[in-house]
Amino acid sequence: MKGCPKNPRLATWLLLAVVTAWLPGAASGADPDAWIGSEAGHYRLAFQPDIDPLTINRMHGWTLFLTDAGGRPLADARIEVSGGMPAHDHGLPSVPRVTEALGRGRYRLEGMRFHMPGVWEVIVTVDVDGIRDRVVVPLTL
Numbered sequence: 090m091k092g093c094p095k096n097p098r099l100a101t102w103l104l105l106a107v108v109t110a111w112l113p114g115a116a117s118g119a120d121p122d123a124w125i126g127s128e129a130g131h132y133r134l135a136f137q138p139d140i141d142p143l144t145i146n147r148m149h150g151w152t153l154f155l156t157d158a159g160g161r162p163l164a165d166a167r168i169e170v171s172g173g174m175p176a177h178d179h180g181l182p183s184v185p186r187v188t189e190a191l192g193r194g195r196y197r198l199e200g201m202r203f204h205m206p207g208v209w210e211v212i213v214t215v216d217v218d219g220i221r222d223r224v225v226v227p228l229t230l
Contacts, residue, residue, distance in 0.1 A: 127222035130158055132215050134224040143230055151198040162194025163217055172211040206230050
């Protein structure tokens with residue numbers, strides 16, 4: 090065929106690169122296995138903490154990756170973060186907040202801290218054009 094690479098390996102790699110660029114989340118840099126769907130199914134969220142592993146009593150930030158249900162990155166989302174330890178009936182010991190929209194559905198979250206080991210929930214409430222939904226992120230530290 091005219092215009093096709095003569096090297097089948099090269100053609101395969103080129104095809105893989107094009108397909109990967111179109112996959113949901115690929116442009117954002119988030120691990121596709123890490124996506125968590127919102128309660129009503131409107132949004133999907135992935136996150137990347139600044140520290141690994143998450144450490145008790147250490148302030149840190151996260152990068153949030155946010156898409157609609159179809160995998161398209163969301164711009165101009167209003168995001169609130171809360172949470173706590175359901176078994177202990179208390180909230181987070183800090184007041185995390187989104188400080189910056191980084192583009193392509195990525196947001197900077199500052200002020201995360203966990204003060205004890207156990208089961209935590211981080212609740213990310215997302216509002217885009219009046220459609221409000223929650224993503225519950227379960228964590229065990």
